[in-house]
Amino acid sequence: MxxxxxxxxxxxxxxxxxxxxxxxxxxxxxxxxxxxxxxxxxxxxxxDKENLFLSVIAETDEGMAEAFTAMLDRTLGEVTDVEAALLAFGREFATAVARSPERSAVMRLLIAEITHFPALREQWGGVGRTQRALADRLADLASRGLLAIDDPVEAAAHFGVLATSMVNNLSLYGAVPVSDERVDELVTGGVRLFLRAHRP
Amino acid sequence: MxxxxxxxxxxxxxxxxxxxxxxxxxxxxxxxxxxxxxxxxxxxxxxDKENLFLSVIAETDEGMAEAFTAMLDRTLGEVTDVEAALLAFGREFATAVARSPERSAVMRLLIAEITHFPALREQWGGVGRTQRALADRLADLASRGLLAIDDPVEAAAHFGVLATSMVNNLSLYGAVPVSDERVDELVTGGVRLFLRAHRP
DNA sequence: GGTAAACTACACCGTGTAGTGCAAATCGGC
DNA sequence: GCCGATTTGCACTACACGGTGTAGTTTACC
Missing domain, CATH: 1.10.10.60 (Homeodomain-like)
Incomplete structure (x- = not known):
């Protein structure tokens, strides 16, 4: 024991x-x-070292997925102003990704080691679940006439990418410093594009 | 000698x-x-090993940047049908990223090692140039009335992200296999979103 | 074909590291 | 306060790796 x-x-x-x-x-x-x-x-x-590594990463991924859905509920729980809500969500999402050294470092580590540890693939598959949670929220907004969305899963992927990938590209997942203002610009621009394409 | x-x-x-x-x-x-x-x-x-590493990565990055601009000229040189041209470019772009084991492996390596070798940051900055080349092309299309674009640099970032990031996210930069059809779906969907938001 | 420079083969050093073994110290529960 | 389980400290093995030194061999070039 x-x-x-x-x-x-x-x-x-x-x-x-x-x-x-x-x-x-x-x-x-x-x-x-x-x-x-x-x-x-x-x-x-x-x-041994490998088991320690895999165990620790597994726990961390789980925690991150939970934090994500919690944030999803918080920012997209009750929406009246779509633009404001999606901007708030996008900002918090990107901030969680770009400004949390732990979160981005986990991504970097995952990318670095996945070819050496096939077991990590399963962890990564878990991200699909979080994207489906976002898709459900977007479908809800669409059914209330606030957004025009054909395929909610695809829209969720687009939103995620527009909100986070420019920051990730620029900062290489948090490894290169990017100013808060720049992060905000990138996120806002991405979310605006999403809204422009999905306005009812 | x-x-x-x-x-x-x-x-x-x-x-x-x-x-x-x-x-x-x-x-x-x-x-x-x-x-x-x-x-x-x-x-x-x-x-020594470090210098070998940095030299080799520097050369490779240079080659990749050249290949990118060449591809840019090839697919966006003379455009009549915007949708077809951008789809072709997006597909080739994403295929180069997702299907070339070397290219994606370089990205993974860069992400993995950038915190250990600050010198790599300069290499990464070079990607900005390729994005500006794309921005120029987009600005050209806009001036000919084929697209509605306010900020070409931002649009180029959006396009790049929509064309490649979903594939990169799904495959973790080529480390997890993704079918050709899936790649094509993701790219097509992303480019379509871009077009919907920027139609004149 | 000779000469200098580049390359090879190989031994070698120092160091860092994963992992083990074991006796002694420590700690939780009764 | 006692007992059994856990932890500690430390020594130790085995090995892999970065980097060097050197004597001899190959290669390019005149």
Whole structure:
């Protein structure tokens, strides 16, 4: 029966180190030190480095998906002004992506390591669910006559891309600094394009 | 005076190994072996691993930028049917991104390593130039009344994102296989959205 | 065919790292 | 306060890798 608080400390430190260094550069000794735990304990809890990595990433992805749907409810729960609501959502979405060092670092790590760890593909598939949640919201807005949408799933993909991808491209997923104003411009421009194409 | 053919062989092998393994996992011994060259020769030509990496990436980026502008001229050189031309360009653009293993692997590598090598930022900045080339083309189409565009630079960013980012998101920059049909659907849908928003 | 420069083969050093083993210290629950 | 499980500290193995030194071989060029 391992001690859960130790396990949590290890997970937290491991995530930080993996995000900072990448898988190959991250050393288990450093993780153990940063967790305030002996290296032996790390191995007792997680077996080996690969399993530690995959476990930590899986937990993080889950948390991010939950945070996303929560944000979706918050900003698109009750909509009267479509433009304002979608702009608010887009801004928060992009900010979560561009301004949360953890979130963008997870994306970078996923992109970097997915060819080395096929198991990561399943994690990534989970993003599809979040996009379907957005699609449902958009379909709802369409059925109320606030938007003109044929295919809600496609529209959700378009919206996601217009709200976040320009920022991600510019900042390479948060690795290159981009000013708040620039982020806001890019998001606003993208959402406006979406609205222009889907006005009823 | 080093032998240029050796240098080229090293560069080619190094690129292949870095793209396949990432920087940290790539070993100079393997690169030398794959180049059919002694390890000592690698060091005589490139000094150290970091310099080898940065040199090879720089050359590759340059080649990719050239290929992009060439493709731009080919598909958007003389346009009569805007929709057909933009669809053709979008398809070729996305195919180059999604179907060329090298191109997408370079993107993945860039994203993975940019936090470790600040020098890579300059390479990435070069992409801005390609976007401006596209902006010029779009501005031309707008001045001929074929498109309604206020800000050509912004429009170019939107187009690029709509044509490629959905494919990149789905495939994580080529790491996860996506069918040709799916790629075509995603690109077509994105370009159609662009056209709907910018019809004169 | 000779000469200088480039290349090869190989041994070698230092270092960093994944993972293990084990006795002693520590801690939670009774 | 006792007992069993967990954790610790540390030593240790095995190995891979970046980088160097060198003596000898190949190559380009005159």
């Amino acid at each position: 391992p001690r859960p608080e130790k396990r949590a400390a290890i997970a937290k430190a491991a995530l930080a180190v993996f995000l900072r260094e990448g898988y190959a550069r991250a050393s288990v000794d450093v993780i153990a030190a940063e967790a305030g735990v002996s290296k032996r304990t790390v191995y007792n809890h997680y077996g | 080093p032998r240029p053919e050796k240098r080229a062989a090293i560069a080619k092998a190094a690129l292949a190994v870095f793209l396949r393994e990432g920087y940290a996992r790539a070993s100079v011994d393997v690169i030398a072996a794959e180049a059919g060259v002694s390890k000592r020769t690698v060091y005589n030509h490139y000094g």
